[in-house]
Amino acid sequence: MASVTDSSAAAPSALRRSLGFRDLVVYGLLFIAPMAPVGVFGALDATSHGAVALVYLCATVAMAFTAFSYAQMVRVAPQAGSVFTYARKGLGEGPGLIAGWMAMLDYLLIPAVAYLFSGIAMNALVPEVSRWVWTALAVVITTLLNLWGVRAAARVGFAVLAMEIVVLLVFVVAAVTVLVQGGARRGWLSPLTGDGSLGFSTAAVLGGVSIAVLSYLGFDAIASFAEEATGGSERVARAVLFCLALAGVLFIAQSYLAALLMPVSSA
Incomplete structure (x- = not known):
């Protein structure tokens, strides 16, 4: 006897499963933006007393709990809708409606x-x-582009993401070159420990984390494609976790390099 999942997959109203693991990660990174720290670097550097790389490390760990939760929920409720579906199934129709409108x-x-x-x-x-x-x-x-279809949008999204990665690589290469030739303008460990003149402050770092987590907005959108991904909910769950880990590495690396190129924070 066919299972409920099989019958729903064969239903005429079922979404077309055409997105692979790479497509899901690309969508997540496009929502996040690989160079998101650029817009808030100055504020984070001042708020954290120079420990901006540590801020993103802590923010990545904090967001990992959210990513793990999404990965578990998409396995339990492998339908499109993301937080709307999870709230509706776990808390009821009312909370689901509120969560859906907030997500919208x-x-x-x-x-x-x-x-x-x-x-x-x-x-x-x-x-x-x-x-x-x-x-x-x-x-x-x-x-x-979206009316054209999700597969076409995924291809264009991959091209746009590739250009963003190229720009980021140019920055990394240029930063490393400057550091090798001229040295760092602050201590090599200061992006992780804070400025020596100001000292390390847990409160300052946590204050920066509250801002840095905004850079991760959007990776949860991967769960919205639970019914359009090949490989089912397991692949979506892995994409959510991988996307967050990759974003964390990119954010920590670029904020670390940028901090070394800047004079000591005067916050």
Whole structure:
């Protein structure tokens, strides 16, 4: 007798399973952005008294509990919907509805900010064109891309992520070159221990962690593709954990290098 899972997979309304492990990780990293620390580096460096790399190390460990929870939940409830599905199944219809709308607002606001930043950045490169025109163009292109299909969106997403990784690699190579030729502008361990003049402060590091965790927003979106991934919920769970670990390594590495290139924090 066919199982419930088999019958649901064969149903006409079932989503098409076309995303592999790489596609899931790419989606997660696109939501996070590999160079997310760039926007908050100054604030984190000042808040943590220079221990910015330690801040991201602690933030990665803290977010690992969330990632592990998602990995477990996607195995128990292998349906699309992510936190909406988990809250509905675990707490009931009411909490599920609230969680779903909160997640919806999250997925509306994050792209809105990204569109606005894109418009501002493109206007800086081509000032003859209004930032609102660039913003509208970004909305139209991404909308058409998503209407094209999840597989096409995954291919384009992989290309965009590859360009972001290239930019990050250029920064890493340039930073290492400068450090080899001119040395660090602060102690080699200071990104992990804090500035010698200010001393290590647990409260300062935890204050920085509360900001740094915002850099990880979006990796949980991988769980939304539970019904579009090949390999089932187990592959989605592994993608969630791998994406967080990879993001953590990228964040710690770039914040460590950037700290060494900056003068001692004056926070």
